[in-house]
Amino acid sequence: MTTESDARDELIDLAADFYDQFADGKIPEMKLPTRTKSNIEYDTESGVWTYGDRTSTRSANSVRGARKLLKAAYTIEFLADQLDEDRSSTLRELYYLSESWDNDEAQFKSQDESNDLVEDLEIVTGVTREDFHMRPEESGATLMGPLLIREQTRRGEREIHCQEDVGTGGYQIPNNPDMIEFLDDDIDFALAVETGGMRDRLVENGFDEAYNCLVIHLKGQPARATRRITKRVHDELDVPVAVFADGDPWSYRIYGSVAYGSIKSAHLSKYLATPEAQFVGIQPEDIVEYDLPADPLADSDINALESELEDPRFQTDYWEEQIELQLDIGKKSEQQSLASRGLDFVTDTYLPERLDAMGVI
Amino acid sequence: MTTESDARDELIDLAADFYDQFADGKIPEMKLPTRTKSNIEYDTESGVWTYGDRTSTRSANSVRGARKLLKAAYTIEFLADQLDEDRSSTLRELYYLSESWDNDEAQFKSQDESNDLVEDLEIVTGVTREDFHMRPEESGATLMGPLLIREQTRRGEREIHCQEDVGTGGYQIPNNPDMIEFLDDDIDFALAVETGGMRDRLVENGFDEAYNCLVIHLKGQPARATRRITKRVHDELDVPVAVFADGDPWSYRIYGSVAYGSIKSAHLSKYLATPEAQFVGIQPEDIVEYDLPADPLADSDINALESELEDPRFQTDYWEEQIELQLDIGKKSEQQSLASRGLDFVTDTYLPERLDAMGVI
Numbered sequence: 048m049t050t051e052s053d054a055r056d057e058l059i060d061l062a063a064d065f066y067d068q069f070a071d072g073k074i075p076e077m078k079l080p081t082r083t084k085s086n087i088e089y090d091t092e093s094g095v096w097t098y099g100d101r102t103s104t105r106s107a108n109s110v111r112g113a114r115k116l117l118k119a120a121y122t123i124e125f126l127a128d129q130l131d132e133d134r135s136s137t138l139r140e141l142y143y144l145s146e147s148w149d150n151d152e153a154q155f156k157s158q159d160e161s162n163d164l165v166e167d168l169e170i171v172t173g174v175t176r177e178d179f180h181m182r183p184e185e186s187g188a189t190l191m192g193p194l195l196i197r198e199q200t201r202r203g204e205r206e207i208h209c210q211e212d213v214g215t216g217g218y219q220i221p222n223n224p225d226m227i228e229f230l231d232d233d234i235d236f237a238l239a240v241e242t243g244g245m246r247d248r249l250v251e252n253g254f255d256e257a258y259n260c261l262v263i264h265l266k267g268q269p270a271r272a273t274r275r276i277t278k279r280v281h282d283e284l285d286v287p288v289a290v291f292a293d294g295d296p297w298s299y300r301i302y303g304s305v306a307y308g309s310i311k312s313a314h315l316s317k318y319l320a321t322p323e324a325q326f327v328g329i330q331p332e333d334i335v336e337y338d339l340p341a342d343p344l345a346d347s348d349i350n351a352l353e354s355e356l357e358d359p360r361f362q363t364d365y366w367e368e369q370i371e372l373q374l375d376i377g378k379k380s381e382q383q384s385l386a387s388r389g390l391d392f393v394t395d396t397y398l399p400e401r402l403d404a405m406g407v408i
Numbered sequence: 409m410t411t412e413s414d415a416r417d418e419l420i421d422l423a424a425d426f427y428d429q430f431a432d433g434k435i436p437e438m439k440l441p442t443r444t445k446s447n448i449e450y451d452t453e454s455g456v457w458t459y460g461d462r463t464s465t466r467s468a469n470s471v472r473g474a475r476k477l478l479k480a481a482y483t484i485e486f487l488a489d490q491l492d493e494d495r496s497s498t499l500r501e502l503y504y505l506s507e508s509w510d511n512d513e514a515q516f517k518s519q520d521e522s523n524d525l526v527e528d529l530e531i532v533t534g535v536t537r538e539d540f541h542m543r544p545e546e547s548g549a550t551l552m553g554p555l556l557i558r559e560q561t562r563r564g565e566r567e568i569h570c571q572e573d574v575g576t577g578g579y580q581i582p583n584n585p586d587m588i589e590f591l592d593d594d595i596d597f598a599l600a601v602e603t604g605g606m607r608d609r610l611v612e613n614g615f616d617e618a619y620n621c622l623v624i625h626l627k628g629q630p631a632r633a634t635r636r637i638t639k640r641v642h643d644e645l646d647v648p649v650a651v652f653a654d655g656d657p658w659s660y661r662i663y664g665s666v667a668y669g670s671i672k673s674a675h676l677s678k679y680l681a682t683p684e685a686q687f688v689g690i691q692p693e694d695i696v697e698y699d700l701p702a703d704p705l706a707d708s709d710i711n712a713l714e715s716e717l718e719d720p721r722f723q724t725d726y727w728e729e730q731i732e733l734q735l736d737i738g739k740k741s742e743q744q745s746l747a748s749r750g751l752d753f754v755t756d757t758y759l760p761e762r763l764d765a766m767g768v769i
Contacts, residue, residue: 135612136751137605139744146701146748184605186627189547189580198575201612205575212573214559214566215587219550219577222608226576244498244545247583251496251562266547340507383500387507390497 049178055130057172058123058179065120075116076106079170080314087313089359094306094322096313105167114152115164121145121153122164126179133201135180135223138162170314177223177275187224187272189217191250192261193233194284199226206230209261215250217264224276229283235259236407237280238327238398241267241292241301245382245393252394258408265292268301271312274319277305281321287407288321291398294329294339295379296351299361299370302326307360327401331373334380337397340387341378348379410539416491418533419484419540426481436477437467440531441675448674450720455667455683457674466528475513476525482506482514483525487540494562496541496584499523531675538584538636548585548633550578552611553622554594555645560587567591570622576611578625585637590644596620597768598641599688599759602628602653602662606743606754613755619769626653629662632673635680638666642682648768649682652759655690655700656740657712660722660731663687668721688762692734695741698758701748702739709740 049057061077068075080086080098090097107113125144129136136144142161145154155161165176190196194209198221209218220227238260240246246264249255255262263277281288290305292298303309308320334341344352352370355361361370373379385393402408410418422438429436441447441459451458468474486505490497497505503522506515516522526537551557555570559582570579581588599621601607607625610616616623624638642649651666653659664670669681695702705713713731716722722731734740746754763769 134751135608136747137608137744139605139742140609140747140751143701143745143747144751147750182605182608184603186550186577186604186625200576201614202571202617205573207573207575210563212566212568214568214580215561215582216547216580219575219580221576242545243547244500244543247496247498247543248501253562256563264547340504381500383498384504386497386501386504389508390495390501390505 049174051130051133051178051180054172054174054178055127057174058127058130058168061168061172062120062123065116074106074108076104077116077119077167077171078102078104079167084310087310089307093316095308095316095320096310097316098313117150117153118145118155118160118164119168121148121150122161122168126168126181129180135182137182137184138165138176139184141165141181166314175315175318177225177271180223182222183271185270187220187222187270188266188276189219189246189264190261190276191217192237192255193259194229194261195231197228197230199228210255215247217250217262220272220276222272224272224279227276229279232261232284233259234261234280234284234286236287236289236402237261237263237277237284239263239265239269239277239288239290239305239324240382241265241290241298242382245291248383248390248393252391254394254398257394261286265290265301265305269305271315271319274305274321277324278319278321281323288324289327289402289405289407290324291327291382292329293379293381294331294334294373296348296355298329299326299355299366300351303358303360325405325407327398327405329380329382329384331369331376331378333397333401334378335372335376337385337388339380339384341380341384344373344377344379349374410535412491412494412539412541415533415535415539416488418535419488419491419529422529422533423481423484426477435467435469437465437469438477438480438528438532439463439465440528445671448671450668454677456669456677456681457671458677459674478511478514479506479516479521479525480529482509482511483522483529487529487542490541496543498543498545499526499537500545502526502542527675536676536679538586538632541584543583544632546631548581548583548631549627549637550580550607550625551622551637552578552607553598553616554620555590555622556592558589558591560589571616576608578611578623581633581637583633585633585640588637590640593622593645594620595622595641595645595647597648597650597763598622598624598638598645600624600626600630600638600649600651600666600685601743602626602651602659603743606652609744609751609754613752615755615759618755622647626651626662626666630666632676632680635666635682638685639680639682642684649685650688650763650766650768651685652688652743653690654740654742655692655695655734657709657716659690660687660716660727661712664719664721686766686768688759688766690741690743690745692730692737692739694758694762695739696733696737698746698749700741700745702741702745705734705738705740710735
């Protein structure tokens with residue numbers, strides 16, 4: 048986590064660069080890694096997506112380039128003031144807020160433009176947008192398990208135990224999960240769960256208590272805040288992370304975004320990705336072994352599986368075997384299909400067997 | 409709220425009816441209100457959708473009818489056992505679970521079938537599915553405001569103050585909000601907010617503290633649990649409820665589902681709808697008056713507005729005027745477009761002006 052004053056300094060440094068370039072009689076410019084697909088690589092050593100060596104230059108030597116740097120300067124001023132006043136805003140608010148700026152040329156024409164600029168600033172300064180106090184729109188995970196946290200809020204500190212001080216719905220993490228500190232825990236592993244129905248099943252069956260497990264609700268494709276908290280739980284509490292999702296190609300992508308990051312957020316892999324995260328299931332193998340109720344693969348499923356076979360993140364023996372098996376049996380199953388063996392099967396049998404086989408418990 | 413044993417009794421009574429009919433040498437049957445659109449009426453007096461007088465009969469005098477009653481009997485047994493053991497399950501789990509039943513004829517062929525049956529049982533018994541302990545898949549609202557609640561959980565009671573004992577993310581209501589009791593409050597009104605970005609803005613600006621307001625995050629089209637808690641806040645705390653959403657026809661529907669219920673859940677209007685709820689905005693009038701950044705209406709927006717003009721829920725002078733104005737100006741605006749006047753405009757100017765004009769504050 049970057050402190051507010053560090054984040055502010057990084058931004059001011061960037062503006063100071065423009066100033067120095069002007070003072071030296073140079074046309075101001077800003078260097079960025081090239082963000083095309085060909086300059087984004089899967090780094091097999093760290094197990095995440097990273098940028099290659101190529102860079103592009105934004106220069107004020109054209110009207111278009113000058114306008115981009117003008118917008119950057121206004122945005123830097125807004126963000127620096129925001130940090131100064133300890134306030135925050137959303138990406139969408141930034142876009143609308145630019146209408147109040149005194150220079151029409153600095154106003155954003157679309158939200159894509161302001162989003163991209165904030166991403167540029169993240170990359171150039173090495174500070175995440177959360178540390179600029181830019182909040183995402185979507186809310187992140189809920190947590191349930193033997194973990195005591197301290198959250199810094201504008202209304203003072205809150206100490207919350209994620210089992211004893213929360214209702215059935217669990218603890219809702221803030222949009223910037225770096226406002227949380229882990230104070231104490233009794234966690235042996237974290238289980239990141241795709242669907243609300245399964246998350247509620249685990250909580251009702253007391254799985255978090257029985258296994259000292261932190262249940263993280265991914266809510267489908269996980270938000271940045273959810274991936275960040277998962278990463279922090281893994282690194283700071285030094286516990287294994289397992290992802291429990293449906294048995295279809297879209298859910299393997301959910302696992303992939305937790306474990307390996309995404310092309311879009313390649314500059315944040317170090318901050319968001321948990322390459323050590325393992326996939327619990329539903330595995331295609333489970334559909335066969337536990338004879339789970341299944342639906343036939345649709346054409347779009349088959350295409351997605353085939354493109355996963357080409358995806359460097361899934362080029363391991365394990366994934367090739369599972370994906371080929373799935374194409375072979377032509378079936379997919381949901382997490383909740385485990386209920387066909389009774390409501391306790393998932394917590395009494397399936398998860399203990401799988402987590403044991405994976406070496407997690 | 410129906411107690412577990414009352415809910416169980418209602419279900420057993422229904423099964424006992426089948427039994428008595430058999431004993432009397434009659435072909436068993438079950439009577440239901442006809443659930444076609446023509447038998448659902450907007451009741452102007454209560455201000456919500458209700459069923460008309462027509463009923464249909466499910467009789468075992470055909471194989472198809474007999475199979476429906478068989479499925480009903482198995483489902484009743486499952487639900488009665490579930491209530492007995494104080495457990496719960498999701499609609500999706502019920503569908504999968506039927507695969508474990510010993511009679512193949514009783515198994516559901518699709519989730520639509522099991523969903524419809526549970527709805528039938530709700531209607532016939534007058535007990536909501538939450539009181540059968542059927543949990544929804546989606547999670548409900550978060551609350552932030554001066555409200556002390558007590559939640560019954562499987563792990564004991566939790567007393568939580570929805571400002572002092574929660575983080576920035578607020579209190580996540582349980583899937584069955586009737587597990588909550590309101591213990592104490594200092595609430596003058598509730599504000600149900602569509603988007604996460606705006607909810608976070610109100611919390612950051614301390615609007616809940618400054619105005620003794622309970623901020624309910626609708627999360628787009630509100631889940632049943634969210635509509636239920638909104639209704640309970642209105643009725644039990646005796647405070648006005650205002651809905652704050654985007655200024656487009658889809659958001660007016662969100663308001664409509666909070667205020668008037670929906671055709672699909674006409675049997676639950678008494679339980680879910682808050683006809684007294686008022687619409688704060690964004691009003692088409694506000695787009696003009698505050699000169700908000702706006703997007704042109706798409707064809708689908710225009711169609712939706714025109715169909716709202718035909719919708720009995722929107723046939724009031726207020727809505728006709730607003731919708732016609734919107735068709736006239738051809739624009740829509742989002743809640744967060746208020747940021748074009750600065751980040752505090754919504755809490756310092758817009759909401760106080762609107763809520764005052766509405767008589768809420």
